[in-house]
Structure formats: C-alpha cells, structure tokens
Amino acid sequence: MDHKPEIGDQVKLSAFLGDTIPPKNCDPSENFWRLIGQRGKVIAEIPGSDRVLVGFECSIQSFGLQCHNPEPNSLRIKWADLERA
Numbered sequence: 403m404d405h406k407p408e409i410g411d412q413v414k415l416s417a418f419l420g421d422t423i424p425p426k427n428c429d430p431s432e433n434f435w436r437l438i439g440q441r442g443k444v445i446a447e448i449p450g451s452d453r454v455l456v457g458f459e460c461s462i463q464s465f466g467l468q469c470h471n472p473e474p475n476s477l478r479i480k481w482a483d484l485e486r487a
Contacts, residue, residue, distance in 0.1 A: 403484050407454060411444045412487040415456075420483065431468045434477065441487045445473060453478040 407413055415437050418424075424435040442458035457476045462469040469475065 403481055403486070406447075406481045407444045407484060407486075409444050409446065412441065413444060413456060413484040414439065414441045414487040415458075415479065415483060416485045417483040419480065430466060434467060436465050436467065437462070437477075442475075445476060448478055451478075452480050452482070454481050454484075455479075456484070 403413075416422075416439075418435045418438065422435065422438060424433050428435075437458065437460070440458050440460050442456040444454045445457040446455035448454060455471065455473065455476050456479045457473055460475065462475045462477065469477065471477065
C-alpha cells in the first residue's frame with residue numbers, strides 16, 4: 403500500500419518484511435511469508451510505527467506459525483506489505 407490503512411480496512415498480505423521469499427535459514431515457525439495472499443482486517447494501529455495489527459481470516463497456527471499477540475490470529479504487519487482486499 404502507498405499509504406497507511408485505517409482500522410477496519412480489509413487487506414491482503416502481499417509481502418512480508420518487504421520481500422516475497424523467506425531467508426534460507428528461516429525457522430519454520432517464523433516463516434510468515436507462508437501467509438502471503440491471506441486476507442484480514444486492520445484491527446489496530448501501532449503508534450509511532452510503520453506497522454498495523456492485522457487480524458487474519460485464517461488460523462495462523464494452522465500454518466505452523468507462532469502467534470503471541472493478544473488478539474487471536476493477529477500479527478503486526480508493515481503497512482507497505484499490504485494491499486487492499
């Protein structure tokens with residue numbers, strides 16, 4: 403996205419950390435690149451950050467990924483890695 407999305411916006415993950423391919427030594431439980439193409443909704447802004455909290459429609463844990471945020475199936479995502487869904 404070329405501008406920060408707002409709370410409630412429907413989004414789709416188009417990259418992770420600015421890339422579409424994980425690093426070679428990426429731990430499988432931290433391979434969030436597997437979520438590229440998944441849809442969700444912006445549920446919170448992260449003040450002073452280039453990220454927003456996205457609640458995904460899918461189960462993040464079903465991908466074998468870690469998810470430690472208080473909201474289920476949510477991750478802090480750089481808004482530049484998102485596109486409108």
